[in-house]
Amino acid sequence: MKLLIAQAYHLRFDPKLWEEMKPYPPLGSLLAAAVCRDAGCNVAFHDSMLSDGVPEFEARLAAEQPDVVLLYEDNFNYLTKMCLLNMREAARQMLQAARQAGALGLVCSSDASDHPELYFDMGADHVLLGEGEATLMDLLHALHAGSFTADIKGLVSSNAGARTIATEGAATNRITTDRIARRPAGDARNNPEGRVSRTPVPKVPVSDNRRPVLTRLDELPFPAWDLVDLARYRDIWLQRHGYYSVNLATTRGCPYHCNWCAKPIWGQRYNARSPEHVADELALLGQYVELDHVWFADDIFGLKPRWTARFADCLEARNLAIRFKCLSRADLLLRPGEVDALARAGCETVWIGAESGSQKVLDAMEKGTTLEQIDSASRQLRQSGIRVGYFIQFGYPGEGWTEIGETLRLILTNLPDEIGISVSYPLPGTGFHEQVAAQLRDKRNWVDSNDLAMMYEGRFPTVFYRRLYAYAHQRLAYARLRAGDQRSAGVLARMCAYGLLAAVNGALLGLLQFAGRDTGVRIAPSLDRLQSSTPSVQPD
Known part of the structure; x- marks a missing residue:
């Protein structure tokens, strides 16, 4: 066959x-x-x-x-x-x-x-x-x-x-x-x-007719890397970014209950490969290509106690030195020794599912984390020389301009190195989907990842969230440059560009909010107040 x-x-x-x-x-x-x-x-x-x-x-x-x-x-x-x-x-x-x-x-x-x-x-x-x-x-x-x-x-x-x-x-x-x-x-x-x-x-x-998920992941073979042109991937990365990144997975699934997260593949189960098995795959992959950087594509990296420390030991035993990025939760990063183990294993960036700067919204999402944990985890990562990324989600039910302002303040206070912004996306099988099912519009899926369509009767229209996406990125870029030590002509020019773009998008957001007749609270003054936010965590 x-x-x-x-x-x-x-x-x-x-x-x-x-x-x-x-x-x-x-x-x-x-x-x-x-x-x-x-x-x-x-x-x-x-x-x-x-x-x-x-x-x-x-x-x-x-x-x-x-x-x-x-x-x-x-x-x-x-x-x-x-x-x-x-x-x-x-x-x-x-x-x-x-x-x-x-x-x-x-x-x-x-x-x-x-x-x-x-x-x-x-x-x-x-x-x-x-x-x-x-x-x-x-x-x-x-x-x-x-x-x-x-x-x-x-x-x-x-x-x-x-x-x-x-x-x-x-x-x-x-x-x-x-x-x-x-x-x-x-x-x-x-x-x-x-x-x-x-x-x-x-x-x-x-x-x-669902089948139970596999639990003994070490018994699976390694991916058939020889069937793809890894050299082509490497050339693209080197030409565009100056380094080469490959993807691996150490786990399957997520046991947490965020009510917007779709889990049609692994459900609520979480299973992990052994650190030794992952290190062996890295050694094998190194025979095909020179490893510059690894993206661990797990929903949660190193959830099991001491897994990350054991992984660092395995890499040291095999003389493997890698740089990697991974995803984690703020509460898990605060476990004693967790950030130190990540640094020892070669972690370069940790993406945190921050989601919102409003505790009210986080609780409604059943996220199970607090703003204090997000702040503390970000600070510890920075102190260990690890970059910080935030996943942010706008448009969740109950989020108005006050909550949006709190999220922007979180970003501009902690100054993550990167942010990924999405709009709440009701997918089948989630509690969020059930909550807004009666409000769903004809469009049920995005066309591409930059669509950002509001697919239920949310507080603001799609065009608002598209402008908010741009505004948040521009404000962060401006704030990070402003907080830095460099004041070259190039940096000043970029600050002016980001500041101007943010001002334009801020004004448009104000007009859109007024047109949407939200609560009568104007956006523009709220954004102006954010200009004076003083970062508590300095960028690298």
């Missing part, structure tokens, strides 16, 4: 990130490729990340002539949880191309787990719910043997009936599942002619 693995996420279809050009290979897709290859499949791989579009996939499809096409999204890439419409359209075109080529179409993604019927309409034969590796192995085994697939846990199939593949000589190129525990796929219904055929598949409710 020949399998072509690809993903619908194309960096080119996200203009903001294409301009930023910090591409990472599709980690989850490469891990699925490694699992399939270990099981005995003949695997080809199409890397959509740097592709110019679907025609390149169609050309690869014609060249490979696979039996099965698997769209396996990189579930470690947080953008895949946003289910962007540009990527959904790419998936539609790719599935239709696969069907026209006579190949079975399989999909594993957050969007497909939430909306399998939508993907069946696009042409998919099977959707793998949530975490896909174990389900994929069962499905490939059944397809290879010509077996019935309806009883496979974690799988839903098209109402029209699933097409199956049976190859001649079923004993050859046998699909094995030694690396992942599997239960039998069902009674065999062999097709000795080896043709694609259809068998009726009973409808199984999605909610009743």
